Amino acid sequence: MKHGWKLVGLAAAMSVFGLAGAAAAQDNGVGAAKADIAKYSKIPAFIAAGAPFDAKACMHGKSIMSLPANSSVPFLSTIDAAMTKVAGMVGFDFKVWENQGQVSQWVQGMDFAANNHYSLVDLLAGTDPRALGPQIKAANDAGTTVTGSHVTGYGQPIPIAGVTPIPIDYKEAGKLIAEWPIVKTGGKVNAIVLVTSEVLSTDPMIEGIKEAFASCPDCKFKVIDVSLTDWATKIQPSVQSAVIADPTVNYIIPIYDSMSQFVVPALQITGASDHVKISTFNGTPFVIDMVRNGQVEMDVGENLDWIAYGLLDAQMRKLCGFEAVTDPKIPLMVFDAGNAATAGVPAEASRGFGDAYIKGFKALWKL
Amino acid sequence: MTMSDMTAQRHERRQLWVDRSERIGLIVAWLVVIAAFGIARPGPFLSWANFSTIFGSQAVLVVLTLGLIIPLTSGDFDLSIAGNLTLSAMTIAVLNVYLKLPISFAILAALGVGCLIGAINAVVVLFFRINSLIVTLGMGTFIHGVTLWISNSNTISGVDFALPTAVIVTRLFGIPLAFYYALLVAALIWYVFTFTSAGQQLLFVGRGREVARLSGIRVDRVRAATFLVSGLLGGLAGVLYTGTTGSADPSSGLSYLLPAFAAAFLGATSITPGRFNPIGSVIAVYFLVTGISGLSILGISTFVQDLFYGGALVVAVALSQIVRGRQERTS
Missing domain, CATH: 3.40.50.2300 (Response regulator)
Incomplete structure (x- = not known):
């Protein structure tokens, strides 16, 4: 009898998970992507990477x-x-x-x-x-x-x-730049992903992109690899040809946002600017300007000042004999047409993220 | 008619055929490439959208190549031309975006910067009698430093949209205006090379400076003019670059130097074989770009583009040399 109840429970659990899975498949991963985008659209809160310590003394x-x-x-x-x-x-x-x-x-x-x-x-x-x-x-x-x-x-x-x-958190950044088009198209993405494979950070970003698209059965993407030194001469013709070869392409995902300056003219020349959008990562000021001007739809940014504090925190902990930091808690933030102006006009590095982190680090280091 | 007359006639006909085939060889190769990709992917490759994109997106490279062939014809190199492009583009961005000056003024200033660079090249090469390769290499590096300095190493976007409108947004027969600007420059250079005494003098200087000097040509003046025109075209390429991207960045333009040289040398194998010529250069750029677009449409990795660029150049020059060698042996 005991075994009987176990089987019923197992069947119930399986049907619940099955329904959840079916629901996820039905919404093409849009719900989860929406939640992630919403999470990273807010001014980020400060989270310490470890216990407080006396930085000056150590x-x-x-x-x-x-x-x-x-x-x-x-x-x-x-x-x-x-x-x-x-x-x-x-x-x-x-x-x-x-x-x-x-x-x-x-x-x-x-x-x-x-x-x-x-x-x-x-x-x-x-x-x-x-x-x-x-x-x-x-x-x-x-x-x-x-x-x-x-x-x-x-x-x-x-x-x-x-x-x-x-x-x-490059993987999360990769996930976000893929989730944005999933949300915007209702899970019907046909994207060209531009990568530079010789850069170490490319691998986790591609991992994040793949993870996001894995939950979207109606999404597809093609990767174009352009070496860093060839950005100026190869990105534009490659994007032009890819858009002409497949007119159903609706997003270009340059994994580093400085690539966008060569994607924008490619879309203009092929007459695809109105139906092919750009989702990218880095938060470089001139690209946030492009977001504000409508040439790029979304840019996931990092606060460069916050990066400086976070990296030094990890380095000081290493020198002072604390446990190695595996996550320096440097946040990402989504910039779109709605909040691009908060980074300044023209955009400036580190603006638009609030300043809670400065107080946070000072307290953490007992300054 | 004697036997030797008949042999001479046959020989003449054969030489004429060889000469003609060499002149149009690149055009035939271009058509073959179009046919091959057309068969492989007829839908997207043979579409007007693809050809208008091929024609409309390479004006910067065409103008830069044309800027190179002028000093090359007189036997000089201008390795600073890509740095010139970058500095001119950055001049427009700094003046227009940072200093809020009108775009027309910024464009004129960029062209002025290009001419100034050409003038400095000319003065240093001709006054100090230094090889142009060394001077322009140094000048290119120097102006890259200036570009980084005035831009604070930043990419500057937000250039007045009137410039992109005049370069790539406005179209004639579906092709952005940039294409026609580049054709206009090529036609002008072709006219000067073919129908003016300045063009002939330039050729003489390139073939032999001493002979040209003894023939009464003011060699230094001709060489100085080539540097100035090259500088001006470098500046114009910068204007078109800014018009294409709507922005300027401190280093990307530098990567155009080798493709421009490849197109210049490839162009010298056709139309007027053995001479740098504007029509051949334009055909060479579009031959290379057609091949690269076709490869991209087939979805082949970007490293194959380098194989095509380099391979096409070496094969074309080698074939041209074989034909030339045969001509010399048979004449």
Whole structure:
């Protein structure tokens, strides 16, 4: 008899899950996507990545050097400027190794950090650890901790020993830029996804995109891979041909928003601007301007100032012997025509996210 | 008629045939490419939308290639032309978006910047007698630094929409106006090269500077003019670039340099084989772009575009050389 009740319970549970699954399939994943978009459309709240600690005391006598992928990229120079400001506030030595993206300059920077006994050197957002194997080993041998920030997703390892990752939620960002068209089309997306596969963060973003579309049976997408150095010459013709080859394409998803400047003319020339929209990620100011002007429909943004606080929090915890941060709690936010102006006119990096995080970090670090 | 007369006639006919086939070789190759992709994907590839897109989206590359062939004809290189494009585009964006100056003024300023770069190239090359390859390479790097400086390394969007309207939004026979601007520039250069004494002087200078000088041609003046015109066309390419994207960014324009050189050398294998010529250059750009569009429509990965670009250039130049070699052996 007992077994009989168990079977009835199992059948009931199965039918409930079956109904739920059927409901999800019926709405083409629109409900879940809508909930996610709503969640990321609000001003984000501050969440600490760990327990409070006395940053000033524990960072006394320690030093950090930032080695950005390319100092002439505004995204990176803005983060470095903010990190310099925050380090000054906490009271430790912080240096930026200015460079123009050449591997030889990165090598020089790594050698400088090791020779001058920096406590930590951070490979920031694209400085490729795979190109610095011997230097990373030399720095580790000299007692310098090496971190790789804003380059991998949660749980994604850095493919070289001796580097501690400080990840960003790239998978969620990928999911959001796919969920936006799912919501807008009622689950009838036919998208072209533009990727740059040589960048480490691309993998988790594609994972997020695939996850979003997996819950939308009537959605389909095609991936076009364009190398970083070819953006200016290949994105436009590739998008033009893809839109002509398949006139039912209704969304272009450039996974990095600076790609959009080459997608917009492609849509204008093919006469597809009115029915093909753009959903993208990064929150670069000129693309938020494009959102405000109606050329791009949605851009998932990050607050560069918040990134600076979050990365330094993780780096200080590493140097002070706390548990490694696996999620620095740096939030994402959806910018569309409704809120793009909150980022400023013209848009500025870090505006539109509120300022609760500044108070939050100060309290967290006991400043 | 003797036996030797008949042999000479046969030889002449054959040479004429070889010469004609070389002139139209690239056009035939273009038609073959169109036919091949047309058979593979007739619907989208043979549509007017596809051809209007092919014609309307490459004006920047056409103008940049035309800007290159002028100094190339006189035996000089202008490696700064892509940097010139980028700086001119950024000049428009900074003046119009940041400083709120009228778009017409910003365009004139960009063209002025292009001419200034050409003038500096000319002065340094001719006054100090330095190889143009070195001078323009240095100048290209220098002006890239200036571009990063004036833009604060930012991409600037929001250029007055009158410019995109005049470049890609307005269409004639379904093709954006940018295409006709590029054709106009090509026709002008063709006219100058073919029907004016300036064009002939340019050719003489390119074939042999010393001989040209002894013939009474003011070689330095001709070379200076080529740098100026190249600078002006670099500036014009910058205007068209800004009109196409509605924005300017500090480095993307630089990636046009190698495709422009590829088109210039490929163009020199047709129409007037062995000479850089505007019609051949225009055909070369559209031949390359047709191939790339076809590959994209077939859904083939973008790395194949590089194979096509590089492969087409090497094969065309090699074929041209084989024909030329035969001509030399038979003559």
